[in-house]
Amino acid sequence: MKFLIFSNYLPHVLNFRGKLLESIASLGHDIHVVAPDLEQHPKDYRILINLGYHVHAIPMKRTGTNPVVDTKTFLYSYRLLKKIKPDYVLAYTIKPVIYGTIAAWLAGVPKRFVLISGLGYTFQQVEETNKRNVFQKFVHGLYQQALAKATKVFFQNPDDLNLFKSLDLIDPNTPAVIVNGSGVDVSDFEVASLPIDNSGKVIPSFLLIARLLKDKGIIEYVSAAKQIKQDYPNAQFHLVGSIDENPAAISQAQLDNWIAEGDITYWGQLDDVRPAIKNCSVYVLPSYREGTSRSVLEAMAMGRAIITTDAPGCRETVISGENGYLVPVKAVDELADAMRKFIEQPEHYKRMGAASRRIVLDKYDVKKVNAHMLSEMNIS
Secondary structure (H helix, E strand, O other): OEEEEEOOOHHHHHHHHHHHHHHHHHOOOEEEEEEOOHHHOHHHHHHHHHOOOEEEEOOOOOOOOOHHHHHHHHHHHHHHHHHHOOOEEEEEOHHHHHHHHHHHHHOOOOEEEEEEOOOOHHHOOHHHHOOOOHHHHHHHHHHHHHHOOOOEEEEOOHHHHHHHHHOOOOOOOOOEEEOOOOOEOOOOOOOOOOOEOOOOOEOOEEEEEOOOEHHHOHHHHHHHHHHHHHHOOOOEEEEEOOOOOOOOEOOHHHHHHHHHOOOOEEEEOOOOOHHHHHHOOEEEEOOOOOOOOHHHHHHHHOOOEEEEEOOOOOHHHOOEOOOEEEEOOOOHHHHHHHHHHHHHOOHHHHHHHHHHHHHHHHHHEHHHHHHHHHHHHOOO
16 A cells, blocks of 8 residues: 655655654555655655655745646646555645645545645634635635545644634535644653753743744744843743745844844754753743644653643643643733743742643654544554
């Protein structure tokens, strides 16, 4: 049997779906990976090849809507699928979902699965205003066509499923399943001791790991840091991630200014985020919306308290007052207040961090998440 996964970014295949593919391969299935720009990621390519997987290049622009390029993506996908003849296809992120799923249907692939791992800029403000511009209507129409061809659709939180239903993007007859994010390997992300100063006190050290997009709450995070530093100059604020080509990305000039003013300590993009998580005492994600954030789960697995927003894909990870705090979206003052609670009540660091680890073990262990998906895809 052949299992094929469509991705728009090769490094994410190993990082987010690696354990899932490992489970499928262990059952004796051939793994095929389809992604663009393979030459830009030689390390990931070699790892996948060494695992015995088949890796295929595809022409695709991650962002933008160039009709000529997108048509090329679709036609290439169709021809590739006709050649490989996979038994299962799993597509995630917008263009693989749209073009990959429709191409799989036309190519006669028997089992076609979609994973909605988060909603991008094509869904911004739709839920709040109940209005869509021309571009959003166009993209949503493509979603509707693709999901109609899916055997089953996986969502990572109930809010995304409900939004798709309210926008009529998913047919009532198409099976939809909610899974607990992508899960986290709890053996790779073990509990780490909290950072302490020379007197043995926990350092108030906050961390955000994300693509540097406005809708990840980057600006709110830095604004809250400015507030806290006025009262607690020893507080640390760390940022990990790279500037993205997404339309919502912050500018390099803005990032440089934050660094120059001492608002944040910038780590850049990391292949291994564990040293950064170990260095923090609280993990912060003021995102406007997520599927389910992997970085939050990794921080929880390492025994860190969480501050995140009461937003889809974020609120599911925190029981407010137990393993962290939920704050409203775009609410800088409330975000700063939550940070201040930890600084003024340092006993929360350890207590809430331990609760985070328990929640991960119970709900987000990657083995449990993957077993659920394999069962729903009827792969054995």
